[in-house]
Amino acid sequence: MSQSSAAYPSAVPVGVDTTRASIARVYDAALNGKDNYEVDREVLAQVRTVAPQVNDLAWANRDFLIRACRFLARAGVDQFLDLGSGLPTAENTHQVVQRVNPQSRVVYVDNDPSVLVHAQALLASNTRTRIAEADIFRPFEVLNNATVRNELDFSRPLALFHIGTLHHYLGEDAAALMQTYIDALPAGSFVAIAHFHDPETAEYSELARNMEDKFIHSPMGSGRFRTRAEIQAMFGKLEMVEPGLVRCDDWWPDGPHLLPLSDVRNCIIGGIGRKP
Numbered sequence: 098m099s100q101s102s103a104a105y106p107s108a109v110p111v112g113v114d115t116t117r118a119s120i121a122r123v124y125d126a127a128l129n130g131k132d133n134y135e136v137d138r139e140v141l142a143q144v145r146t147v148a149p150q151v152n153d154l155a156w157a158n159r160d161f162l163i164r165a166c167r168f169l170a171r172a173g174v175d176q177f178l179d180l181g182s183g184l185p186t187a188e189n190t191h192q193v194v195q196r197v198n199p200q201s202r203v204v205y206v207d208n209d210p211s212v213l214v215h216a217q218a219l220l221a222s223n224t225r226t227r228i229a230e231a232d233i234f235r236p237f238e239v240l241n242n243a244t245v246r247n248e249l250d251f252s253r254p255l256a257l258f259h260i261g262t263l264h265h266y267l268g269e270d271a272a273a274l275m276q277t278y279i280d281a282l283p284a285g286s287f288v289a290i291a292h293f294h295d296p297e298t299a300e301y302s303e304l305a306r307n308m309e310d311k312f313i314h315s316p317m318g319s320g321r322f323r324t325r326a327e328i329q330a331m332f333g334k335l336e337m338v339e340p341g342l343v344r345c346d347d348w349w350p351d352g353p354h355l356l357p358l359s360d361v362r363n364c365i366i367g368g369i370g371r372k373p
């Protein structure tokens with residue numbers, strides 16, 4: 098190996114395929130991150146032809162995640178299982194919850210090589226935060242993962258996040274998938290979900306359908322806009338924390354909306370349920 102190649106390693110981490118769009122990198126591009134490639138940005142360009150404000154979907158989702166972290170950490174939850182962590186573009190779960198309680202433990206789970214490489218580097222010196230590699234749509238694979246089991250105490254309440262993830266699951270049994278997770282949680286645990294939404298209104302349904310069509314037929318291949326009933330079913334019999342399952346922007350907002358919400362912000366909803 099020449100000296101120059103050792104001194105200037107490739108910017109593309111080993112195992113990252115820059116010819117295929119990845120969910121994590123498309124999301125990173127929507128959040129104005131730097132860990133994405135032309136193939137990822139092209140997915141957003143296609144969706145932008147029907148939804149010019151498509152980046153707002155990602156921001157509504159990420160801002161919901163941050164508020165959910167703050168809410169749950171302040172409510173005393175100190176263990177977090179964050180499924181589908183994404184790239185460290187914006188503020189991350191561990192940063193928010195460990196600011197409230199430095200003792201909080203966080204386990205991220207993802208299967209994207211870019212995410213795993215970045216997380217390992219970012220978390221190298223954080224003894225209370227780990228990343229596990231598993232398929233988040235295979236609950237038993239996650240629940241039996243050694244890192245998940247070693248780091249989290251399943252005899253005490255924890256928070257499980259499926260935020261900005263389940264719309265990438267194209268099966269019809271998302272509620273059953275979530276029920277497997279819910280069954281494994283101890284009483285007093287919380288589940289937070291944010292999901293692309295078809296509002297079933299004359300005003301926004303067509304927008305949702307058009308975005309879904311673009312996402313699913315793009316090289317990323319996923320992005321389902323489910324109905325409110327379908328998304329609510331993913332919480333099973335959990336007790337919904339106020340204000341329930343609402344537009345992400347309306348869930349414990351940091352203040353009044355100073356500007357009108359863009360149309361796409363009607364197409365993503367989120368909520369938190371508690372296991373009694």
Ligand SMILES: C[S@@+](CC[C@H](N)C(=O)[O-])C[C@H]1O[C@@H](n2cnc3c(N)ncnc32)[C@H](O)[C@@H]1O
Nearest residue numbers: 120121124181182183207208209232233260261
């Ligand atoms: C849109 S990002 C959401 C990130 C974060 N939860 C948030 O809300 O900001 C979705 C993440 O889920 C991950 N993901 C998608 N399908 C997955 C699977 N089957 N197994 C593990 N991770 C997956 C992607 O790699 C990506 O990091």
